[in-house]
Amino acid sequence: MRITGVTCHVLLDPGYERDATSSNQDDIVVEVHTDEGITGIGETDLNAWVARACIEAPGMHTMDLGLGETLVGMDPLDPVAVWDSLYVGTAMTGRRGAVVHALGALDMALWDICGKAAGVPTWQLLGEPAHDFFAPYASLLPNRGDSWDDFSQALVDQAAWAQRLGFRAAKLEILVTGPYAHSGLREPDERMVEIVAGVRRAVGPDFTIMVDVAYAWESVERALAVIESWAEYDIFFVETPLWADDLEGYAELARRSPIKIAAGEWLATRYEFLDLMDRGLIDVAQPDVGRVGGLTEARRVCDLAAERGRLVVPHGWKTGITIAATAHLAAVTPHMPFFEFVPQSVAESALRRELVVDELELVDGLLALPQKPGLGIELNREALERFEEAARKRQP
Ligand SMILES: [Mg+2]
Numbered sequence: 321m322r323i324t325g326v327t328c329h330v331l332l333d334p335g336y337e338r339d340a341t342s343s344n345q346d347d348i349v350v351e352v353h354t355d356e357g358i359t360g361i362g363e364t365d366l367n368a369w370v371a372r373a374c375i376e377a378p379g380m381h382t383m384d385l386g387l388g389e390t391l392v393g394m395d396p397l398d399p400v401a402v403w404d405s406l407y408v409g410t411a412m413t414g415r416r417g418a419v420v421h422a423l424g425a426l427d428m429a430l431w432d433i434c435g436k437a438a439g440v441p442t443w444q445l446l447g448e449p450a451h452d453f454f455a456p457y458a459s460l461l462p463n464r465g466d467s468w469d470d471f472s473q474a475l476v477d478q479a480a481w482a483q484r485l486g487f488r489a490a491k492l493e494i495l496v497t498g499p500y501a502h503s504g505l506r507e508p509d510e511r512m513v514e515i516v517a518g519v520r521r522a523v524g525p526d527f528t529i530m531v532d533v534a535y536a537w538e539s540v541e542r543a544l545a546v547i548e549s550w551a552e553y554d555i556f557f558v559e560t561p562l563w564a565d566d567l568e569g570y571a572e573l574a575r576r577s578p579i580k581i582a583a584g585e586w587l588a589t590r591y592e593f594l595d596l597m598d599r600g601l602i603d604v605a606q607p608d609v610g611r612v613g614g615l616t617e618a619r620r621v622c623d624l625a626a627e628r629g630r631l632v633v634p635h636g637w638k639t640g641i642t643i644a645a646t647a648h649l650a651a652v653t654p655h656m657p658f659f660e661f662v663p664q665s666v667a668e669s670a671l672r673r674e675l676v677v678d679e680l681e682l683v684d685g686l687l688a689l690p691q692k693p694g695l696g697i698e699l700n701r702e703a704l705e706r707f708e709e710a711a712r713k714r715q716p
């Protein structure tokens with residue numbers, strides 16, 4: 321089998337808000353076509369226009385190949401060899417960042433093709449099944465609430481609602497301070513514990529709570545003062561407490577924090593995760609399957625985390641495509657107790673709600689192993705065209 325071409329779809333939620341802290345309002349979806357009529361689907365999490373440029377730009381020399389044009393003619397049934405070859409071939413523009421994130425969408429599509437060609441769900445090609453069922457956590461980022469009271473009440477309400485849906489875990493996006501604070505909220509750190517305590521009261525003791533503060537604090541001391549005040553509420557991890565480049569800070573915080581430290585949503589390649597784990601000493605690695613470089617690279621990160629006794633709880637803020645890819649990875653990863661899941665019914669983004677039909681269904685808070693061939697995704701073509709049209713209109 322040979323790859324015959326790549327189609328890039330740049331998509332936009334017509335109702336997007338430029339001031340929102342949410343990366344699922346735009347999307348790049350790729351379709352990789354083959355000479356046997358099988359098409360693979362992938363997506364990744366970065367600016368969709370930049371992603372398309374990374375894939376469609378022509379190659380200029382041997383250290384700067386074009387991702388899309390190089391892929392044509394290659395064997396889609398050997399994604400690891402394709403990944404290694406494209407990584408080396410694009411190294412002068414790539415190696416990290418946008419090009420690796422874009423490569424992630426293509427790699428995801430190749431694994432979809434592999435499963436479809438073999439007539440098996442992709443996870444069967446990734447490894448041995450590690451669970452019969454696995455647990456997504458509900459990722460809660462209320463868009464409501466321009467005041468502290470509204471915002472904190474919205475988080476408490478959403479956590480209780482997630483529990484009623486059957487979820488066993490939820491992550492609170494307590495974005496009330498720092499560079500990505502919600503709707504310009506600026507609250508003193510001491511008040512954050514009110515939300516943590518309120519949610520714990522609402523959901524009771526047998527529900528897992530995680531907290532994301534989106535790089536809120538500039539120092540270990542400031543982070544530690546708040547985290548210590550949460551210790552009595554049994555928080556599973558605190559996500560991205562410090563700026564992404566402050567690996568010395570992460571190491572010190574990880575040594576002193578009573579709660580596990582999680583990070584890694586922005587990273588590309590296993591090499592950045594090695595830095596985060598070996599220098600930053602984080603407890604929980606959070607690769608985004610697309611951004612890190614696709615299923616090929618995400619699996620390598622999982623292996624490196626296992627060797628170090630760390631957990632993996634992937635980031636996933638895009639559509640049902642990323643959720644499906646993450647579910648297939650979870651299926652073969654024993655040290656992945658949860659993965660991120662924005663429930664369709666609560667997502668602000670129309671893209672998240674409408675792009676993929678027939679998503680995996682939550683039963684008693686758990687997802688069963690996917691059974692359809694490949695990643696098992698079907699796109700809603702009408703929605704795809706509508707979101708593509710919205711993106712064309714946004715084009716300057
Ligand atoms: Mg996050």
